[in-house]
Every structure is written in C-alpha cells, then in structure tokens.
Amino acid sequence: MLTVENLFVNYGMIKALQGISLVVKEKEIVALIGNNGAGKTTTLKTISGLIKPTSGRIYFQNIDLIKLNPYQITKLGIIHIPEGRKPFANLTVYENLRLGAYFVNKKREIEERLSFVFQIFPRLKERLKQPAGTLSGGELQMLAIGRGLMAKPKLLLLDEPSMGLSPILVEEIFSVIKNINKEGTAILLIEQNAAKALSIAHRAYVLETGKIMLEGKAEELINNESVKKIYLGVG
Amino acid sequence: MNYFFQQLLNGFQLGSVYALISLGYTMIYGIIRLINFAHGDIFMLGAYFGFYAITRFKFNFFIAILFSMVLCMIINVLIEKIAYAPLRKKNVPRINLLITAIGVSFFLENFASLKIIFGPDYLPYPRPFKIITFDFLGLTLSSIQIIVFFITLVLLLILDYLIKRTKIGLAMRAVSYDKETALLMGINVDNIISLTFALGAALAGAGGVLYGICYPQIHPFMGIMPGLKAFVAAVLGGIGVISGAVLGSYIIGMIEVFTAAFISSTFRDAIAFAILIIVLLTRPQGLFGKEEGIKL
Ligand SMILES: Nc1ncnc2c1ncn2[C@@H]1O[C@H](COP(=O)(O)OP(=O)(O)OP(=O)(O)O)[C@@H](O)[C@H]1O
Numbered sequence: 001m002l003t004v005e006n007l008f009v010n011y012g013m014i015k016a017l018q019g020i021s022l023v024v025k026e027k028e029i030v031a032l033i034g035n036n037g038a039g040k041t042t043t044l045k046t047i048s049g050l051i052k053p054t055s056g057r058i059y060f061q062n063i064d065l066i067k068l069n070p071y072q073i074t075k076l077g078i079i080h081i082p083e084g085r086k087p088f089a090n091l092t093v094y095e096n097l098r099l100g101a102y103f104v105n106k107k108r109e110i111e112e113r114l115s116f117v118f119q120i121f122p123r124l125k126e127r128l129k130q131p132a133g134t135l136s137g138g139e140l141q142m143l144a145i146g147r148g149l150m151a152k153p154k155l156l157l158l159d160e161p162s163m164g165l166s167p168i169l170v171e172e173i174f175s176v177i178k179n180i181n182k183e184g185t186a187i188l189l190i191e192q193n194a195a196k197a198l199s200i201a202h203r204a205y206v207l208e209t210g211k212i213m214l215e216g217k218a219e220e221l222i223n224n225e226s227v228k229k230i231y232l233g234v235g
Numbered sequence: 236m237n238y239f240f241q242q243l244l245n246g247f248q249l250g251s252v253y254a255l256i257s258l259g260y261t262m263i264y265g266i267i268r269l270i271n272f273a274h275g276d277i278f279m280l281g282a283y284f285g286f287y288a289i290t291r292f293k294f295n296f297f298i299a300i301l302f303s304m305v306l307c308m309i310i311n312v313l314i315e316k317i318a319y320a321p322l323r324k325k326n327v328p329r330i331n332l333l334i335t336a337i338g339v340s341f342f343l344e345n346f347a348s349l350k351i352i353f354g355p356d357y358l359p360y361p362r363p364f365k366i367i368t369f370d371f372l373g374l375t376l377s378s379i380q381i382i383v384f385f386i387t388l389v390l391l392l393i394l395d396y397l398i399k400r401t402k403i404g405l406a407m408r409a410v411s412y413d414k415e416t417a418l419l420m421g422i423n424v425d426n427i428i429s430l431t432f433a434l435g436a437a438l439a440g441a442g443g444v445l446y447g448i449c450y451p452q453i454h455p456f457m458g459i460m461p462g463l464k465a466f467v468a469a470v471l472g473g474i475g476v477i478s479g480a481v482l483g484s485y486i487i488g489m490i491e492v493f494t495a496a497f498i499s500s501t502f503r504d505a506i507a508f509a510i511l512i513i514v515l516l517t518r519p520q521g522l523f524g525k526e527e528g529i530k531l
C-alpha cells in the first residue's frame with residue numbers, strides 16, 4: 001500500500017534521514033520506534049508531503065507522492081495526525097472536526113462521520129462548542145484522532161499518540177487504534193512507548209539516527225536482545 | 236452641540252473608509268504575518284479604477300465599485316504570486332517580506348504616476364449621483380454619507396458572514412493559526428493566502444472609490460496617508476483581529492475629525508501617529524489583541 005524507498009532528508013546541514021526504506025501493507029499496523037531525534041517525525045512529515053526529500057521515492061497505491069502537495073496527499077486518504085496534537089486552539093471542537101473532513105461537502109456525509117467519531121470519543125460531543133484551546137491533554141488527543149478519522153483515512157500516520165497521557169488513557173487510545181485498524185485502516189505508528197507499540201503492531205522498524213537498524217515481526221522484535229535492552233528497558 | 240454631532244457624522248464617514256483599508260492590513264497580517272505596506276496603494280488604484288469606470292465607461296456608480304473591487308483583487312493576487320509567494324516558499328525572514336512590500340508600494344505609486352498610466356496630476360473625482368442633503372434629527376446628512384455608510388455596512392456584513400459561516404472562512408482561520416496543520420487537513424494553503432489578498436484588495440478598492448466621492452481629488456500618492464492611518468487603526472484594534480480593525484478605524488476617524496474641528500487641522504495627521512506610539516508603548520497587542528502584539 002505504502003512503499004518508501006531509500007529516503008534521504010536534510011535540514012540544511014543536518015542529515016535527518018539517510019536512506020530509509022519501509023513498507024506498510026493493507027490492513028497492517030506498522031510501528032516505527034527509535035530514540036529522540038532518530039528521524040521518526042521527519043519520516044512521517046516526508047510521507048505526508050510537508051517535507052521534500054533530497055532523494056528517494058514514496059508510492060501509495062502506485063501513486064508517486066514525491067511530486068504531490070500535502071493537501072493532495074491528504075485527499076488520497078493518507079492522514080497524518082501530528083506530534084503534539086496540533087489543535088486549532090482558536091477554533092471550536094466542532095470546527096476542528098469539520099476541518100478534518102475539509103474536502104467533504106455533503107452535509108449527510110459529514111454528519112455520518114461525526115457520529116462515527118462520537119461513538120469512539122463521546123467526550124468530544126459534550127465539548128463541541130468549546131474552543132479547542134480549553135481542552136485537557138487527553139481530550140486534545142481524542143480531538144486529534146477524531147479529526148483524523150473525519151477524513152475516512154486509508155492510511156493513518158500517528159505520531160506519538162500516547163505522549164503525556166495517564167496510563168488509563170494510554171490504554172484507551174491504544175485500544176481505539178486497534179479498533180480503527182480492525183475496521184480496515186492501515187496504520188503507521190510512531191511511539192516512544194515501544195513496548196505498547198510492539199504489543200499492537202504486526203510489524204515494526206527500529207530507527208537510529210536516520211537509518212533503519214532492525215525490522216521484523218513485532219513479536220520477534222519484542223524478544224530481540226538489543227531491542228529489549230535499549231527500547232524496552234529490560235535485560 | 237449640533238456642531239459636535241455633525242463632526243461625529245464626519246468622523247464616522249472617515250472611519251468607514253479607514254475600516255475598508257484597515258481590514259486588509261489586519262487580514263493579511265493575520266494570515267502571513269506581513270504588514271503589507273503596499274496596501275494603501277491598492278486603495279489608490281481602486282480610486283482610479285472607479286474614476287475611469289465612471290468617467291470613461293459611464294458605469295453606474297455601484298457597478299463602478301464592483302469593477303474597481305474586481306480589478307484590485309486581480310492585481311493584489313498577482314502581486315502576492317509574483318512578489319511575496321516566492322519569498323514565502325524560501326522561508327526568508329519576515330523583514331525581507333516587509334522590505335519587498337515597501338518596494339511594491341514605491342513601484343505602484345511611481346508606476347501609476349507615469350503619463351501612460353494614470354499620470355502624476357491631481358484629478359477631480361466625478362460625482363456619480365445627485366448630492367441631496369437631508370435633515371436628520373437636526374443634523375445634515377448628505378446622500379454621499381448615506382451611501383458610504385450603507386456600502387461599508389454591506390461589505391462588513393458580507394465579510395463577517397464569509398469568515399464566520401463559510402468553509403472558506405473556516406480555512407482562513409485555520410491557516411492563520413497554523414499553516415502546516417492546515418495543509419494536513421487538505422487545505423490548499425496557497426489558495427487561501429491568495430484569497431485573503433483578494434478580499435483585502437476588494438475592500439480597499441471599494442474604499443478608494445468611496446474616498447473619491449467624499450474627498451473628491453485623487454492622485455498617485457493619495458494612498459500613503461490613509462494607508463498609514465488604517466495601519467494605525469489595525470494596530471490600535473489589535474492586528475490580526477478583524478473586529479478590532481473596524482473599531483480602531485472608527486476611533487481613528489473620530490479622533491482625527493475632532494482634532495481638526497476642535498484643536499487645529501494642522502494636527503490631524505500627527506494625532507494618528509501619536510496614537511500609534513502610545514499603543515506600541517503601552518499596549519502593543521492593541522485593544523482586542525490576545526497575542527504578543529505586532530512584530531515586524
Ligand atoms: N525543522 C528542523 N530544522 C533542523 N533540524 C531539524 C528540524 N526538525 C528536526 N530536525 C532534526 O532532525 C533530526 C530528526 O528529528 P525528528 O523530529 O524526525 O526526530 P524524532 O525521531 O521524531 O524525535 P522525537 O522522538 O524526539 O520526536 C533531529 O536531529 C532533529 O534535531
């Protein structure tokens with residue numbers, strides 16, 4: 001479904017990605033784990049078109065993404081839920097959700113998607129008229145995911161959804177991610193919380209300073225000695 | 236007492252024109268954090284387009300305003316695409332954009348002064364409709380004032396509807412808050428920026444024609460003073476805040492008229508800039524601004 005080949009990205013002199021290749025297949029959850037500054041966010045931003053690579057190729061369902069603008073990539077069904085949730089704090093919860101389905105015009109379709117999002121996050125329904133800037137951290141993450149779901153994604157790019165959440169909320173968010181995937185959406189998941197990510201992923205890549213160091217089935221990586229040591233904090 | 240209220244009406248008239256210019260300043264600042272110093276010159280172009288629409292093409296007054304608005308929109312979008320967009324895409328420091336805007340301003344003023352364009356002379360503005368005066372609660376209200384108030388009100392209501400109630404307006408608000416995330420929503424941010432330049436120009440163009448019928452003389456440098464005062468009004472209201480720009484404009488218009496009427500007309504220009512300095516020193520975010528205030 002998504003194929004990334006030999007991706008190089010620089011920020012000026014800084015070499016953030018140095019030849020990344022990865023694949024996400026239909027209906028898969030793929031985890032991308034790695035330390036701070038490894039290049040995880042950069043990888044997602046390059047897939048969604050916010051950053052243009054110096055070289056490399058990205059294909060989504062055989063469409064070449066390199067030449068497309070971010071808003072065109074979004075329309076293909078690749079939805080990037082950014083690190084730090086990035087709510088439009090000046091807008092209401094409803095307006096944020098509406099923007100998630102920006103390119104949808106039919107009222108009925110928007111209503112349907114809204115009620116789908118409310119099923120998952122009933123809390124958002126109670127907050128509809130509230131400015132997003134007044135939500136709690138957990139509610140903001142619900143809004144970020146809900147806003148992404150409004151677009152009916154085919155592939156969801158999730159950047160650290162569990163960051164800064166209480167353990168109970170982390171559980172809830174991860175079970176939501178699992179359910180979204182069960183309904184057929186492929187997911188590329190970035191996480192600091194490697195143990196959690198590996199527990200729901202089918203496959204995973206380990207990123208270290210701009211390069212893929214390891215890849216494989218999630219259950220194999222959980223038992224890999226170096227992964228255990230560095231990312232899972234055991235052994 | 237009567238004189239006082241009469242001046243109030245005059246202040247309202249001047250404030251209306253400032254509001255139409257000021258909105259463009261504030262919207263463009265809101266969307267790309269640029270103080271578009273060429274905006275007063277769009278207002279000047281608007282006055283000329285209205286002039287030719289009425290004198291040369293014999294358009295009806297309202298059609299002339301529409302004509303001027305449309306031409307100003309096209310020109311401002313072209314300016315944005317040619318002068319600012321390439322710089323924006325290179326992520327240059329904001330000061331570079333500002334200097335470019337000043338360059339565009341000089342260009343427009345001097346280009347308009349060319350004999351083959353509008354020429355350097357003062358031109359008397361046509362009076363496209365009969366000037367009738369009405370007695371209104373003991374005050375004299377002219378048909379010009381009524382038309383200025385009416386058109387300003389209609390344009391403000393349309394703008395308010397567009398920004399608060401339409402999908403495009405929602406996109407404008409999203410883009411002004413966070414461009415990168417707006418792109419992730421599938422918003423064509425470049426188009427929204429162009430649209431903002433177009434809207435600002437349409438209002439300034441209408442303002443130019445209204446200014447022409449109120450203060451009936453136009454010339455290629457006529458945009459400088461009203462442009463600067465509308466900028467002061469936008470800062471006073473809190474740059475980036477739409478309602479603030481409107482209120483700031485009426486305040487500046489009133490203060491200017493009252494200064495001229497009750498103190499001395501030699502101070503009428505100075506007062507606006509005194510206000511600018513006071514605002515920047517004491518409340519740089521303006522009356523209604525929430526953010527840290529204006530940044531060059
Ligand atoms: N806009 C930028 N300008 C310059 N360097 C940047 C920029 N964004 C990221 N970098 C650098 O690129 C490298 C990769 O950053 P990236 O944000 O992709 O890491 P990450 O894996 O997402 O880290 P984290 O887990 O902390 O979010 C880092 O060394 C970072 O300092």
Ligand SMILES: [Mg+2]
Pocket residue numbers: 040041042083159
């Ligand atoms: Mg990151």
